[in-house]
Amino acid sequence: MLDETTRAAVLRLRKEGHGTRSIAHALGISRGSVKDVLKSGSAAVPDIERAEKADPFRDEIVGLYAECKGNLVRVHEKLLDGGATLSYQALTAFCRRHGIGHEPRKPAGQYHFGPGEEMQHDTSPHDAKIGGKLRRVQTASLVLCYSRMIFIQLYPSFTRFTCKVFLVAALRYFAGAARRCMIDNTHVVVLSGTGRDMVPVPEMAAFAERFGFHVRCPREG
Numbered sequence: 001m002l003d004e005t006t007r008a009a010v011l012r013l014r015k016e017g018h019g020t021r022s023i024a025h026a027l028g029i030s031r032g033s034v035k036d037v038l039k040s041g042s043a044a045v046p047d048i049e050r051a052e053k054a055d056p057f058r059d060e061i062v063g064l065y066a067e068c069k070g071n072l073v074r075v076h077e078k079l080l081d082g083g084a085t086l087s088y089q090a091l092t093a094f095c096r097r098h099g100i101g102h103e104p105r106k107p108a109g110q111y112h113f114g115p116g117e118e119m120q121h122d123t124s125p126h127d128a129k130i131g132g133k134l135r136r137v138q139t140a141s142l143v144l145c146y147s148r149m150i151f152i153q154l155y156p157s158f159t160r161f162t163c164k165v166f167l168v169a170a171l172r173y174f175a176g177a178a179r180r181c182m183i184d185n186t187h188v189v190v191l192s193g194t195g196r197d198m199v200p201v202p203e204m205a206a207f208a209e210r211f212g213f214h215v216r217c218p219r220e221g
Helices: 004-015 020-027 031-040 055-067 072-081 088-097 160-174 202-210
Strands: 118-130 133-144 150-155 180-183 190-192 214-216
Touching (some): 004 031, 020 031, 055 088, 072 088, 133 160, 160 202, 202 214
Parallel strands (some): 180 214
Antiparallel strands (some): 133 150
């Protein structure tokens, strides 16, 4: 199932005139997935209702959870003894989704961004097939929060110089910058601290000022 960011990228690339094959190649997804997104015409991830193997045992699981004092290993063993065929991983996932033994998570809140208010920069490692071999690369992305327009590039490694090269390319692609850039706690940008106490590396602070934005880290907690 493609996430919303990938689906939005599919629609944007088609709008720019790219064909199904080139979109699939650029995003590393199948042509069938591209066609499904284009057919739906929406970046929203569709809801898929799937029957869970643990559904028929819900009441039994609740009872066993209390009987076994929250020990899901014992709950799983008793379910198997009773003829159930679900895996331990399926059981724990079912319990999380249905709040069995877990306090339901409270939404942190809703975030609404105006045009040009905020963009978000993130880096993460991925294994990409290059030249027929899987290679570990660093994926860098910058997203405009209002439009969800995204710019992504891969690098063998991600240094402070690479970060500036990436941001310049991204801002040229967007034809501008939002006034605030939220980043992960990457060492190439952060000198010290986190959240509102984060202090950026002076070189990166000067770079951001040159392009008319300032960098921030997400608040902790």
